[in-house]
Structure formats: C-alpha cells, structure tokens
Amino acid sequence: MENKTKVTIHDIAEKLNITASTVSRALNNNPRISELTRKAVLKTAKQLNYQPNHIAAALRHGKSHIIGIIVPTADRAFFSSVVRGIEDMANNLNYKVIICQSYDNYEKEIQTIDALLSARVDGIIASIGKNTENFDHFKRIQAEGIPLVLFDRTTDALEVSQVMIDDYLGAYKVVEHLIQQGCRRIAHFTSPKKVSIFKERLRGYSDALSDYGIPYDEELVVQSNLQLVDGRESMEKLLKLKERPDGVFSASDYGAMGAMQVLKENKFKIPQEVALAGFSNDPFTSFTDPALTTVDQFSMTMGKKTAEIFFEQLKSGNKEAVPQKIVLKPELIIRESSMKRGA
Amino acid sequence: MENKTKVTIHDIAEKLNITASTVSRALNNNPRISELTRKAVLKTAKQLNYQPNHIAAALRHGKSHIIGIIVPTADRAFFSSVVRGIEDMANNLNYKVIICQSYDNYEKEIQTIDALLSARVDGIIASIGKNTENFDHFKRIQAEGIPLVLFDRTTDALEVSQVMIDDYLGAYKVVEHLIQQGCRRIAHFTSPKKVSIFKERLRGYSDALSDYGIPYDEELVVQSNLQLVDGRESMEKLLKLKERPDGVFSASDYGAMGAMQVLKENKFKIPQEVALAGFSNDPFTSFTDPALTTVDQFSMTMGKKTAEIFFEQLKSGNKEAVPQKIVLKPELIIRESSMKRGA
DNA sequence: ATTTGTTGCGCAACCGATTGCATATTAGAA
C-alpha cells in the first residue's frame, strides 16, 4: 500500500527495461508491439496496480472523453430517463457523462456551459431552460467546434440537431379524446414561455377544437408556470367563470394535478363533471385518484436517439452536416380522469 | 472567429513579448507581477478570447477541481435534492460536480468508481447501492488518498465520514403515531438488503411496538424490494392472514403506495380500517388519495451537511482525521392516510 | 550477396499550464 506516488507508465517501463512509448503502445493495443512485450506490460501493470491518468491523455490529444448533459432538473422522471438512455450509450462507447442541472435558471445555464467548456468536454447534450430566450451561450458551444444536440426543450433559433416528440400531435390526441368523451368546453393550461413545446401543445389543442367544430374560447386558455400551485390557481380561476369547463387539458402533469386537487376540494366529480388530462406521463399520474390521463413521451427512446445523433456527429468530426431534426410520436395514455363513457 | 487553434498562454505571451510564465502568473494573480503587466495580460486575454485549459492545469498540479457524486438514481426526489445541496456548495467553492448513477447495480457502482478515479476527481461523495455488500471499491477510493463521504445509504464497514438521518427515530415516531391512532396490528414492509437504513427502520418499528406493549408478530413483517409492485404483493399477502393488520408502515413511500392501491381495490377504508404510512416524503405522497403519512428526511440539509464535511476533509488534505458521523433528525409528516381520529 | 520489406522498439517533441530557481533591473541603504 505504499501508494505515495501514483504509478505511471514510466514505472512500468523501468521495471521491464523498455521505454514509456512501448508501454503506452502496449496498453493501447498498438499492433506494432509484440505479443510478448504486451503480455509483460499488462502483467506488470496489474502487479503495480497501474491506473491510467486520463487527464494526461486528454491533454495530449485534446479530447477528454467526457460529454456534458444539461437538463433543467434531474429529478423529473422524464429527464432522468432520457439521461439514462444517453448514459447507456455513452458508457458503451467508453465516454463519461457529466450531468448538470440548470434549474431552469438562465444565469445558471450560462455558468454551466462555461464550466463544461472549460472542463473541455467533447460535446454537449442539452434541454433548454424554461426561461431562456437568448441563445448566445449555446452558440459559443458551436463556435468551439464541438457537437451540440438538443432534446425536448429545443429551439429553432439555433442551427442544431434536435430530438423532440411531436407535441402538437400529443396535444391534438388528448383534446380529440376529450371531445370524444363528450367534453365541449375544454380548458387548456399553457405557459407564456418561449419554449416551443408549449406553443406546439397549444396549437394541437386549438386545431383539434377547430377540426371538431368547437369554438376557441380565450377565457379557457390559462397561462401559468404549470407547477402544482399554478394548476390550482388556474383551476380556481376557471371555476369562477359563468360557464365552467367540462374538461381540462394541462400542458403539464403537475398542472393537471393542481386542478384535480381543487376540483376534488370543490366536490366536482372527475371525470363526470370535469374530465382531466395532463402531459408527460410522470410516474405519479398513475398514483392519483382518479388516475390521470396523460401523454407518454418515450423518454428512454428519446435518450437513445439523442445519443445516437450526438455520437454520429462526434465521430464525423462535427463537420457541418445538415442538422437533423427527429420528431418522435407520443402516445396517449387514457386513464380514469377522462373516461366519462367508461373503459 | 478564426478559432481553428485554441489560444493558449503562449499566444498571449507572444503578442506581448513576454513569456508564458509571466502570463500564467499574471492570470493567477501572483504578487510578483507588476500591475502594468497584469493589466496588459488580462486585456490581451480578453481580446484573444482566451479560455484556460483546465486539463493542463489539472495535470500539472494533480487536482482536477472536479468531485464525483454517486447516487443510486438521480430521479428520486430525495437524492436529487441532496445533490442540489452539495452542488450549491461545490459551485461556490469553484468545484465542478460529476453526478453518476449506480442504478443500485453493484457492477455499475464499481465501474463508476473506476471511471471517477481515472478521471482524477478530487474526491467522491456517495450513497451506496442497495445490493452492495462488498465495499472494496470504496476502499480503493480511500487508498488513493482522496476524500470520501457517504450519505444516507451508508455502512459501518468503512472508516469514513457519513451523514445520515436517524432512521430509527423516524420509524419509531411513525409507529408510535400509528399506535396512538389506535392501531394494534401494525405491519411493516422492509428490505432484506444489508443497507443499514432498513435495518434501523425495522429496529425503530420493533422498539416502538415493544415500548407500547404490543407483541412483535413475525407474519406482519414482510420483506421485499420496496417498490410499488412489492408493496402490492406484500399487502395482498397480508390481506390473506387470518387476522388482517389495521396499520401498515412501509420503509418506502412506493411500498406504501402499492399497499394503498390494493387496499382501495379491495374497498378497505383508509385510514379507518387500515392506516398507512411510508418513509421519505417523496413529492407524490401528497398527491395520493388519501395523502400519505410519511417521514421527511431534510434532503437539502443533508446535502449541505455532507458537502460541508466533505470540503472540510478536502481542505485539510484528507489527513486521517477521525471520521465523523452526523445523524440528522427526521420529521414525521402526518397526513390523512393515518388520521383515524381526525386532524 | 544484395535489395527490399517487415517487425519491434527507442528517441524526442508535444499537449498547456505551473513553478523553483536564476537573472536583470532598479531602488534604497551604507
């Protein structure tokens, strides 16, 4: 255990009376090294408990073999699941992953990117924070010439590959379903933020209504931050309308949950009097009573697909390939909260 | 934007007709550099858009200024909250954080530690995976001479600082509360794993019973993996007993949730017929119907405290200081699922 | 026997920043 000084390839070299170059090549399976030498090196390395210093290697060929992932928060099932998909692939390719959280905070997002850049990550995969409206920090990533891929919370303000789900379609399906269940006054919780996912969901809502001949009513579209409390407030506001809604489609599960609480507190029957649907298929949605209808986003698939595109770009040396835009199909998960007409 | 080659201190030096040493010192605020030179260097650095290469610096003085955090999974509110607490402090001290997930997988835990070690992190903060029973990989961290601090899922098999909550006390409080609500046959969901938290919770359960003169009944203690499905199975098993329990204390919120589902499916009244309590205060516990009684673990505090101890150790050069063991007090959160006697 | 390859390994530069020691310049002290 005399580990005072870390053992290096030079130690191995000395012990075998060869040079560090040979040791390095042996360890890297360079074909120009004889089988005999390689075996000896490997054996000695094990004996001395040699641990490669990746920092030195990283310095030498300018690649850290680390990729950065930026998510608004890691404690949302959706994001952590995407991360897992990415991680799996990265690990297989022998890349390490730094997960950073922006907490939907613009300043923190900038800092995070700075940190990742100066840590010399080989590339960055990100989902944009809710409050971000300026994308210069992302442009800096591209200016460095390292790959950048966005997922879910993306933007068209950047020339970049992105993987998202078809939010429009998901929303459309939800609203169509609510209509088919008999709803005629369907409210929608949305966000004022410039993130495209919310705009797309709103568009899906509005188009579905119009396709089924239901007028779009401004007072039924409530803007908020879509958290639990926001859902509560929005619902309370809706209940004060002369004509209350008979269905609510929230662009987030938490928002829908808030609505559910308020409705239950006011003794409304869900879904008979008011049907309810969220978006994201957060695990808790199956725990509520009634269980919440929502839209699944195939997060693992999104992670895998994102990683695929990312590493493709990485391998290709990040040439100015045409940015790809992958749109995955979401799935409507129908649960009790919207089944007015039975299963 | 001619950023083909990254600018280095040598570029700055050349432009100013000085040497890289001077530039380095100027950038590091070394007092042996004249104010004039320093200003010039800073200005030129900005002009050329110089970005320090931390990898080179890391190689030079053997410190990466990166710390590794290992959690079983980042998508559990508890863990991500602890992580956030750690992150906050780390960022303030200008350290970066790599978050790694072991997914409660022993092999992956080992790989992760290897990866972090060869990434030359300056220290590691970890919560042990459920299935880990051998701790040699953690000993390797210590053998490297870098600080290691464990939180929540800890072990006494290692001479290491640890931060945990008083699981015994938390469990005791829950059971005491259930007894005070009138429960006399209280079941407990526990895990067979060697992680101390579950053993402590079991001990709290058992002691509370004994303190209140209630016999410990083996058939009421069900072992499982404590996930949702496990909770369901355990509850189903309990309902087949000749004498069913009138209270259930699950060592995990998910387990309690599974029990709740089964009880509701079988039309049992919660809490009147069976009172229910979990452990962890996962956000979803306030969304269930009835809302779930549980134990809060002050995750942010745990994160802060963990970081505090960790950096203390790091600053002190990781001398063989006596490992500290911090035990935080948990808080019982009483909700409807256990309020037999009203609020 | 000479040429042409092939194989296996060493030499030395290099990645970018840091730092102990040396040196030059200037100021202050004797």
Next chain:
DNA sequence: TTCTAATATGCAATCGGTTGCGCAACAAAT
C-alpha cells in the same frame, strides 16, 4: 559610490501519456 535588497521577469523542468520518425534486426526476395 558601492553594496544589499527588493521587484519583475525569464529559463527550463515538470505533470503523464502519445506519436511521428528513425533505426536496428531479421526475413524474404532477387
């Protein structure tokens, strides 16, 4: 005026691998 001491900067080694180029040794081809 000469000596001492700061002050400001340069020199060169170093961190631990990696890699282009070169060379020796031996085999195969002519």
